[in-house]
Amino acid sequence: MSPDAVRLVEVGPRDGLQNEARVVPWPARVALIDALSQAGLPVIEAGAFVAPRWVPQMADSAAVLAAIHRRAGVRYPVLVPNLKGLKAATSGGVDDIAVFAAASETFSKKNINCSIAESLERLAEVAARAKDRGIAVRGYVSCVLGCPYEGAVAIDRVVEVAAALAAMGCHEISLGDTIGVGTPRRAREMVQAVAGAVPVQRLAAHFHDTYGQALANILAVLEIGVTTFDCSVAGLGGCPYAPGASGNVATEDVVYMLDGMGIASGVDLEKLRLAGLALCQTLGRPPASRAARALAARKGRGG
Numbered sequence: 665m666s667p668d669a670v671r672l673v674e675v676g677p678r679d680g681l682q683n684e685a686r687v688v689p690w691p692a693r694v695a696l697i698d699a700l701s702q703a704g705l706p707v708i709e710a711g712a713f714v715a716p717r718w719v720p721q722m723a724d725s726a727a728v729l730a731a732i733h734r735r736a737g738v739r740y741p742v743l744v745p746n747l748k749g750l751k752a753a754t755s756g757g758v759d760d761i762a763v764f765a766a767a768s769e770t771f772s773k774k775n776i777n778c779s780i781a782e783s784l785e786r787l788a789e790v791a792a793r794a795k796d797r798g799i800a801v802r803g804y805v806s807c808v809l810g811c812p813y814e815g816a817v818a819i820d821r822v823v824e825v826a827a828a829l830a831a832m833g834c835h836e837i838s839l840g841d842t843i844g845v846g847t848p849r850r851a852r853e854m855v856q857a858v859a860g861a862v863p864v865q866r867l868a869a870h871f872h873d874t875y876g877q878a879l880a881n882i883l884a885v886l887e888i889g890v891t892t893f894d895c896s897v898a899g900l901g902g903c904p905y906a907p908g909a910s911g912n913v914a915t916e917d918v919v920y921m922l923d924g925m926g927i928a929s930g931v932d933l934e935k936l937r938l939a940g941l942a943l944c945q946t947l948g949r950p951p952a953s954r955a956a957r958a959l960a961a962r963k964g965r966g967g
Contacts, residue, residue: 666927670892684900704935709742711728712744747793771806780825803832840871868894898956899914
């Protein structure tokens with residue numbers, strides 16, 4: 665049974681842009697975030713406090729946070745990988761952070777140069793420090809339906825990592841199909857298993873659209889109680905582990921589907937489309953969102 669309303673977490677300004685080849689100037693990032701808040705997104709990932717040499721797209725995140733026009737009721741989390749990142753984030757006055765771990769041992773070692781156990785130990789300290797400062801912590805689990813190095817990932821490992829993040833105080837756990845290989849049945853089975861350890865009300869789904877399965881996967885887990893979904897305006901963000909892949913599911917496509925189902929998201933689709941279009945003009949390419957392209961074509965015909 666589908667819910668009456670869902671909550672969308674906009675990850676384009678962080679997860680989307682950090683996987684774009686071109687570095688977007690920080691004033692354009694500010695304009696994007698402001699436009700997204702005006703479109704009605706309740707949560708917008710605003711940046712990441714990571715080493716600029718590894719993720720140059722997220723440099724100047726402090727400047728972005730200082731310049732955005734914060735809308736009442738909107739949360740602006742930032743990604744924090746370690747205590748150094750947390751210190752930088754708190755200096756910028758953030759009140760929401762996100763931390764991430766992987767369900768794949770190989771992915772963890774190649775991505776953050778440590779084992780899953782070591783990463784969880786590190787994140788537990790970050791979460792504890794953040795909680796002491798009254799900062800909310802959201803947890804991400806990468807590779808929940810597949811790994812670019814190991815292939816299939818055991819569901820038991822996903823459950824263990826999600827439970828560990830919940831135990832350290834993450835108020836919400838986002839389950840990420842990092843390379844977009846999931847299909848509806850597998851997505852449903854994975855979420856059902858995790859929900860045995862973490863209440864489904866605390867789970868979010870983060871599907872990439874590499875194989876065109878993201879909307880179907882969202883629908884599959886929506887029907888078993890997940891009501892929070894990560895998405896990226898204009899489909900920003902390729903998948904670095906699948907060359908040519910589209911990466912994050914487009915927010916416009918998700919909102920169009922929800923609108924058609926009578927499920928409220930609080931997002932104005934036209935304002936959202938224009939926000940994505942403006943950013944894509946900066947990037948010099950069209951939106952990856954099918955809904956955005958179809959709506960633009962209809963308007964071009966006077967529709």
